[in-house]
Amino acid sequence: MESSPDAGVTRRAVSPAESRRASRRWWDADADDYQAEHGSFLGDADFVWCPEGLREADAHLLGDVRGRRVLEIGCGAASCSRWLKTQGATVVAADLSAGMLRHAQAGATRSGVQIPLLQADASALPFADGAFDIVCTAFGAIPFVADSARVMREVYRVLRPGGRWAFSITHPMRWVFLDDPGEGGLVAVHSYFDRRAYVEQDEQSVPTYVEQHRTLGDRIRELVDAGFVLKDLIEPEWPKTHDQTWGQWSPLRGKIFPGTAIFVSTKPS
Known part of the structure; x- marks a missing residue:
């Protein structure tokens, strides 16, 4: 399925800097x-974990957020963060993209729910050790970072002992299939164990979009190596x-196989 090495779509290794630049620009x-x-599916102040429509209001994966200090990384338009504030949390929303943060501010204006917004790299969080009780992201940051193990360590650092880290990603088994919602997407065409990044690049081989693949085992090892205890995999x-x-x-x-994986973990007390 790979195209010319110069332009189009390919699978190859990319550096953290290449991945970061591509994600910001994209x-x-x-x-x-x-x-x-x-936007209408995600809402202005709602916490939707995934395209399947699982809501935090029903799943309670973050526990009781009232009075908790929460950081959302890869927040996009920050609808999750605004919902968390309506539930009594003190929230900061961060994203690498100024374009997405512009929509986060627009959502705050529409909903009347204002939260601090910060442009930041998830692999170098500008916060003190133990600054938050909860860190979360719904399809943000993790799939687009070359060194996601570093993000796990950064999240561990900014969480207080006993804090919770929960994130959702495309289910790793989806890497085997084409991104086709129809019958074409039911046929396995790629190796699950091919960890090279999916890369869209221009004629000069400069990545314009990068998405990373890790197996379920890889993700669990990243969490455990950072010091987390895995509590649930939804x-x-x-x-x-x-x-x-x-x-x-x-x-x-x-109805045949999962499209999302949600990891819920804690930092030991």
Whole structure:
């Protein structure tokens, strides 16, 4: 499935700097289109973990957030952070992309729920040790960072002892299939063990979009090596009443195999 090494789509290793530059530029440029397509599904002040529609209001993966200090990394338009504030949390929302943070501010204006917004790299968080009770992200940061193990260590550092870290990502088994919501997306075409990044690049071989793959075991090892204790791994099932398609997520695929993995972990007391 790979194309010319010079332009188009390929699988190859990328450096952390290449990945960071590509993500910032991509999300700055795509922010308007992304929000136009998905904004109504995500809401202005709602915490939706995944395209399957699992909400934190129902799942309670973060526990009781009232009075807790919460950091959302890779916040995008920060609808999750605004929901957390309505539940009594003290929240900071961070993202690498100024374009997405522009939509976060627009969402705050529409909803009337204001939170601090910060442009920051998840692998170098500008916070003191033990500054937060909870860190979370719904499809933010982790899939787009070349050194995601470093992000785990940074999250561990800024969490207080006993703090919670929860994040959702595309389920690693989806790496085996094409990003096709139809029948074409039911046929395995890639190796699950091919950890080279998915890269879209220009004619000069400069990455314009980068997404990283790790196996389930890789993710668990990243967490454990950082010092976390894994408490749960949720693979949301596709609701029978959910008939919307989101990119590669669809009712057809969702009833056969999982599209999302949510990791819930804690920093030992």
